[in-house]
Amino acid sequence: MNAAGQPMENIDDHRIFKRNDREPDPGGEYVLYWMQTSHRFQYNYALEYAVSRANELDKPLLIYEELRCDYPWASDRIHAFYLEGMAGHKDIAEQEEINWLPVVEEEGGESRGILDGLFDKACCLISDEYPVYFIRDRNNMLAGELDIAFVTVDSNGLIPLGLTEKAPYNAYFFRKIMQRHFVECFTSPPKEHPLDELEKRSPLNWTRRQKEIRQESLDRIANPTGFIATLDIDHDVAPIGLEGTRRAAVGQLDRFARHSLKRYDDKRNDPDANATSGLSPWLHFGKISEYEVVKEVLEHQPEQWDLNNITFNGGSTGGFFNGDPNVDSFLDEVITWREVGFHFAHHEPEYDQYESLPGWALETLEKHRDDPRDYIYELEELAQSQTHDELWNAAQTQLREEGVMHNYLRMLWGKNVMQWTPNPEIALAYLIELNNRYAIDGRDPNSYSGIFWCFGRFDRAWQERPIFGKTRYMTSKSARRKLKLDRFLEQYGHRD
Numbered sequence: 251m252n253a254a255g256q257p258m259e260n261i262d263d264h265r266i267f268k269r270n271d272r273e274p275d276p277g278g279e280y281v282l283y284w285m286q287t288s289h290r291f292q293y294n295y296a297l298e299y300a301v302s303r304a305n306e307l308d309k310p311l312l313i314y315e316e317l318r319c320d321y322p323w324a325s326d327r328i329h330a331f332y333l334e335g336m337a338g339h340k341d342i343a344e345q346e347e348i349n350w351l352p353v354v355e356e357e358g359g360e361s362r363g364i365l366d367g368l369f370d371k372a373c374c375l376i377s378d379e380y381p382v383y384f385i386r387d388r389n390n391m392l393a394g395e396l397d398i399a400f401v402t403v404d405s406n407g408l409i410p411l412g413l414t415e416k417a418p419y420n421a422y423f424f425r426k427i428m429q430r431h432f433v434e435c436f437t438s439p440p441k442e443h444p445l446d447e448l449e450k451r452s453p454l455n456w457t458r459r460q461k462e463i464r465q466e467s468l469d470r471i472a473n474p475t476g477f478i479a480t481l482d483i484d485h486d487v488a489p490i491g492l493e494g495t496r497r498a499a500v501g502q503l504d505r506f507a508r509h510s511l512k513r514y515d516d517k518r519n520d521p522d523a524n525a526t527s528g529l530s531p532w533l534h535f536g537k538i539s540e541y542e543v544v545k546e547v548l549e550h551q552p553e554q555w556d557l558n559n560i561t562f563n564g565g566s567t568g569g570f571f572n573g574d575p576n577v578d579s580f581l582d583e584v585i586t587w588r589e590v591g592f593h594f595a596h597h598e599p600e601y602d603q604y605e606s607l608p609g610w611a612l613e614t615l616e617k618h619r620d621d622p623r624d625y626i627y628e629l630e631e632l633a634q635s636q637t638h639d640e641l642w643n644a645a646q647t648q649l650r651e652e653g654v655m656h657n658y659l660r661m662l663w664g665k666n667v668m669q670w671t672p673n674p675e676i677a678l679a680y681l682i683e684l685n686n687r688y689a690i691d692g693r694d695p696n697s698y699s700g701i702f703w704c705f706g707r708f709d710r711a712w713q714e715r716p717i718f719g720k721t722r723y724m725t726s727k728s729a730r731r732k733l734k735l736d737r738f739l740e741q742y743g744h745r746d
């Protein structure tokens with residue numbers, strides 16, 4: 251359905267972005283799919299599109315996946331997670347007999363020569379649409395530079411990025427769009443195994459250099475710890491206990507759906523309750539698709555429930571899925587709250603700039619810019635949990651050591667930094683740095699949604715207070731009154 255409620259010709263067209271005017275070259279050797287963000291061979295619209303182009307052109311498919319060593323915030327943590335994911339792909343590529351070229355750099359720039367060689371012989375390039383981080387800029391740059399057809403495909407969420415016409419200014423606005431289109435989007439899912447449909451599987455003739463780098467990369471994937479230690483990346487941000495594979499993602503979803511979903515509505519704000527899904531790391535790296543998560547969770551609606559029970563409720567929270575309140579509550583997070591950030595960044599190139607905050611927030615923060623602050627901390631004091639606030643320090647310790655932080659504490663974490671820095675621009679820069687350096691799900695559209703939310707994005711004006719102005723106010727004191735945090739503080743507090 252379109253915004254006026256009329257069915258659309260093909261909802262999937264809104265996922266496809268033609269990045270230049272070129273047509274695929276039938277004289278090329280293969281169709282090239284560059285897996286940049288949707289790192290999975292299942293439920294992947296971009297891969298599905300690449301397979302259909304390869305079949306149409308009667309060409310083999312080449313799937314290219316790289317890990318550079320000079321990306322922003324490069325660290326042992328991100329590298330280890332990413333390489334585990336790549337190891338899983340090696341097995342699938344062998345089983346499926348597909349042309350998969352992994353390139354794992356040892357030195358910055360190694361992959362560039364390889365890519366140029368690949369572009370030269372490709373009929374066209376297909377890649378992932380992604381609205382933030384260096385991926386956004388790289389796609390834009392390639393669009394201007396490439397002399398082969400270039401298409402990006404959005405496999406990020408359920409509601410295609412091309413469906414919204416402007417940046418949604420709050421969740422209510424986006425939820426209304428989501429509610430109008432949910433059934434149509436959910437019933438036109440990505441294929442579970444798009445590679446099953448690939449017709450031409452003939453192996454490609456790799457050049458000598460391609461063979462060499464492929465073998466070197468496979469060796470690096472097989473021995474990630476030794477290899478990572480040799481790189482010029484941030485070794486202070488250590489690997490964590492989560493495994494970066496699709497198998498781990500699917501297992502996490504299964505455990506959540508079976509054990510914690512039933513407590514989600516009641517307990518999701520309680521860090522001690524362990525009632526949230528913990529899926530954001532795998533969603534971020536594209537190891538699992540949002541569609542699969544939604545599908546699995548809908549299986550837990552009451553027995554008689556079907557899609558006809560869905561009730562458009564004008565964008566309100568709760569009730570739309572009209573069954574188990576836990577399902578409603580979880581799907582509001584994973585669809586509305588997750589996707590509002592993707593759609594916002596898609597339409598707003600300045601998504602990571604202070605000036606992109608709503609006018610009311612800029613005005614009120616400006617008015618309170620010079621309010622006195624009781625505490626001021628430097629970035630590295632914050633990074634090392636050296637503040638006066640035990641709860642904040644514990645949350646930062648968990649983030650630094652384990653790469654994750656509970657959503658409620660994340661809000662509190664951000665709000666506190668606003669009052670411990672000389673001005674809001676510095677607070678914003680510190681939060682982006684800390685989040686993207688340590689969080690395994692960082693560098694995501696939701697990193698920017700969450701951080702900018704602290705400063706008023708997607709929110710409304712509240713009662714005016716010092717420093718915060720009319721942006722929402724949260725303190726550790728009230729959190730400690732409201733929440734049970736004993737276990738959390740025991741585990742992460744007092745680490746001097």
Ligand SMILES: Cc1cc2nc3c(=O)[nH]c(=O)nc-3n(C[C@H](O)[C@H](O)[C@H](O)COP(=O)(O)OP(=O)(O)OC[C@H]3O[C@@H](n4cnc5c(N)ncnc54)[C@H](O)[C@@H]3O)c2cc1C
Binds near residue numbers: 660662
């Ligand atoms: C300051 C701050 C920084 C944040 N940085 C990130 C980040 O770097 N990466 C990231 O993915 N999320 C970020 N968030 C949003 C949110 O905290 C996490 O998505 C959530 O805590 C992930 O835990 P979970 O998977 O157990 O969530 P669940 O509660 O199980 O929710 C399921 C999924 O829904 C989505 N979701 C849930 N809550 C939110 C939310 N408030 N906003 C957007 N999406 C949501 C996530 O994809 C999540 O995995 C941030 C929030 C704040 C306030």
